[in-house]
Amino acid sequence: MSGCPFHDGAQANPAAPLHDRSSNSEPATQAPGATQAPGATQAPGATQAPGATQAPGAAKADTRAAAPQSETQNELACPVSHRHRSEETHRPIAVVTGASQGIGHAIVRKFYDHGWKVYTLARTPFSSVCPWAEGMTQHISVDLSDEASVRIAVDVLKEQLGDRPLNALVNNAGISPKNEQGLRLDATETDLSTYERVMMVNVFAPLLLTRGLLEPLQQGKGAVVNVSSIAGSRIHPFAGAAYAMSKSALSAMTRELAFELGRKGVRVNSVAPGEIETAILSAGTDKIVQTQVPMNRIGNPKEVADVVMFLCSEAASYVNGSEIQIDGGQHIGS
Ligand SMILES: NC(=O)c1ccc[n+]([C@@H]2O[C@H](COP(=O)([O-])OP(=O)(O)OC[C@H]3O[C@@H](n4cnc5c(N)ncnc54)[C@H](OP(=O)(O)O)[C@@H]3O)[C@@H](O)[C@H]2O)c1
Numbered sequence: 001m002s003g004c005p006f007h008d009g010a011q012a013n014p015a016a017p018l019h020d021r022s023s024n025s026e027p028a029t030q031a032p033g034a035t036q037a038p039g040a041t042q043a044p045g046a047t048q049a050p051g052a053t054q055a056p057g058a059a060k061a062d063t064r065a066a067a068p069q070s071e072t073q074n075e076l077a078c079p080v081s082h083r084h085r086s087e088e089t090h091r092p093i094a095v096v097t098g099a100s101q102g103i104g105h106a107i108v109r110k111f112y113d114h115g116w117k118v119y120t121l122a123r124t125p126f127s128s129v130c131p132w133a134e135g136m137t138q139h140i141s142v143d144l145s146d147e148a149s150v151r152i153a154v155d156v157l158k159e160q161l162g163d164r165p166l167n168a169l170v171n172n173a174g175i176s177p178k179n180e181q182g183l184r185l186d187a188t189e190t191d192l193s194t195y196e197r198v199m200m201v202n203v204f205a206p207l208l209l210t211r212g213l214l215e216p217l218q219q220g221k222g223a224v225v226n227v228s229s230i231a232g233s234r235i236h237p238f239a240g241a242a243y244a245m246s247k248s249a250l251s252a253m254t255r256e257l258a259f260e261l262g263r264k265g266v267r268v269n270s271v272a273p274g275e276i277e278t279a280i281l282s283a284g285t286d287k288i289v290q291t292q293v294p295m296n297r298i299g300n301p302k303e304v305a306d307v308v309m310f311l312c313s314e315a316a317s318y319v320n321g322s323e324i325q326i327d328g329g330q331h332i333g334s
Contacts, residue, residue, distance in 0.1 A: 096111070102278030106300075106301035107308050171224065187241035206253070223311060225269055226253070271308060276298070278301060
């Protein structure tokens with residue numbers, strides 16, 4: 001896939017398998033510098049990311065240098081590139097969960113392409129086979145089904161952000177468990193532990209991340225985008241009861257948080273994708289697309305990433321508490 005931050009740049013490896021569905025279940029090798037939260041896939045050699053936290057003195061030095069002299073004069077007088085550091089200081093920062101594949105991967109790519117600094121979260125350690133320029137020091141391995149792991153990831157993120165603001169949090173990671181035949185889990189056949197796991201990953205982890213990162217989000221006048229689903233508002237033949245209930249709750253949580261945080265300068269919105277081409281889809285999706293989607297085609301992860309980017313941008317500065325359907329018209333019924 002061209003233009004992908006995981007494949008572009010000096011370290012790019014065109015044969016890297018991150019987009020290959022079959023490779024997605026295989027945890028990649030932990031890259032040096034990536035951070036691991038307990039409960040996530042074990043990664044030998046994982047350490048706190050060096051250099052991710054901005055040295056407090058660096059920003060001050062930029063401010064002082066900018067005042068009395070032109071940038072060119074500074075460059076002549078000083079061997080350190082102030083331009084680079086001031087660009088670095090002003091880059092907006094995003095945190096994206098479920099970044100290892102599918103829609104999350106496309107979101108990371110979109111933000112990265114637009115000059116954002118992106119902190120990525122997933123269980124899969126960051127790939128040393130398929131790295132991108134800053135990815136190694138900005139990936140945090142976390143198991144969102146484990147509350148302790150999520151809390152530690154919040155602490156790690158806050159430490160890495162230092163006193164920098166956070167401009168966007170994209171709660172994208174989600175799970176949709178099936179029964180042994182690979183079919184939807186009905187409400188009466190889903191055991192309580194499955195409900196709990198789905199609610200933890202799909203609802204409570206986004207809540208803990210939003211709450212835990214509220215201060216830097218407020219500082220950045222940031223935006224939160226929760227990735228819900230068409231299954232949150234109607235019966236879906238494959239999605240299952242626990243998944244549907246969790247997405248419905250996520251949409252309600254979006255509304256509640258938008259109400260609470262709007263006055264603090266943080267906007268909270270959600271997107272509700274329909275049938276998007278990723279590993280989460282079940283066999284038979286083609287038939288749904290033919291019969292239920294007015295546009296008569298499946299969606300691309302990039303088309304979700306575009307809307308998420310919009311919701312995090314200035315262009316959406318008065319959009320709060322909204323849910324945007326990204327489903328080719330599937331929600332209007334056939
Ligand atoms: N594709 C669709 O048609 C569609 C439709 C409606 C809504 N959605 C929603 O869109 C979001 C992304 O879906 P997708 O299709 O891109 O799914 P996907 O390809 O299955 O990717 C799911 C992502 O979530 C991460 N994840 C899963 N469990 C996790 C855990 N316990 N801890 C940390 N990370 C975890 C995975 O990373 P690791 O495995 O590396 O941990 C992966 O990056 C989900 O919320 C999904 O419900 C998708």
